[in-house]
Amino acid sequence: AQRVTQPEKLLSVFKGAPVELKCNYSYSGSPELFWYVQYSRQRLQLLLRHISRESIKGFTADLNKGETSFHLKKPFAQEEDSAMYYCALQNTGNQFYFGTGTSLTVIP
Amino acid sequence: DTGVSQNPRHKITKRGQNVTFRCDPISEHNRLYWYRQTLGQGPEFLTYFQNEAQLEKSRLLSDRFSAERPKGSFSTLEIQRTEQGDSAMYLCASSLFTGELFFGEGSRLTVL
Numbered sequence: 533a534q535r536v537t538q539p540e541k542l543l544s545v546f547k548g549a550p551v552e553l554k555c556n557y558s559y560s561g562s563p564e565l566f567w568y569v570q571y572s573r574q575r576l577q578l579l580l581r582h583i584s585r586e587s588i589k590g591f592t593a594d595l596n597k598g599e600t601s602f603h604l605k606k607p608f609a610q611e612e613d614s615a616m617y618y619c620a621l622q623n624t625g626n627q628f629y630f631g632t633g634t635s636l637t638v639i640p
Numbered sequence: 641d642t643g644v645s646q647n648p649r650h651k652i653t654k655r656g657q658n659v660t661f662r663c664d665p666i667s668e669h670n671r672l673y674w675y676r677q678t679l680g681q682g683p684e685f686l687t688y689f690q691n692e693a694q695l696e697k698s699r700l701l702s703d704r705f706s707a708e709r710p711k712g713s714f715s716t717l718e719i720q721r722t723e724q725g726d727s728a729m730y731l732c733a734s735s736l737f738t739g740e741l742f743f744g745e746g747s748r749l750t751v752l
Contacts, residue, residue: 536682538682541680564739566739566740568741575643575644575743575744575745575746576683576731576733576741576743577742577743578740578741581739581740618682618683620741622739625695625696626671626688626690626695626739627685627688627696628673628683628685628733628741629685630675630682630683630684631682632680632681632682633681633682
């Protein structure tokens, strides 16, 4: 079975401060990990995926297989980063499993 | 093509009635997913199609739920004999082989 855990439901940081959204997963196979974001009144959309190893909107995430984690980080938070963030795992059967999400608020 | 489209956006129904939601994916996408989301939770996997074949169905999905994707294009999700616990946002997403999911805006169901 697979599970994605996001321990923080709410996270508030000041503008310009670093931010880290935690994600841990459990899966016996080799997963693909993603971060999806939902801005206010918008649909859920892909932020980044571990396989591409790129930085999107200043966010990065490193897959740590030893710790089974895929934490999302940004060195300097911006007000427009305020949103709901979901960590997701794709298994070898092409199913996607989502965490419960973290609501990030960036305080001006 | 403006993306994944879902209809209706909102549905209010009485307990015991049947409801049907429609999803029109991005035209070239061969994979289509249905998710359910309740307050404070992430999207919960319901079922998944590759073209017209329903490849996986969550064990959480009761027999009152059925989904189809005739001709591998649009999909419908029907809930029979609705219960108050069925109240949720029903999300549809489509993808190609790349793995990125493109979501619709969702269909919100309220069962009175």
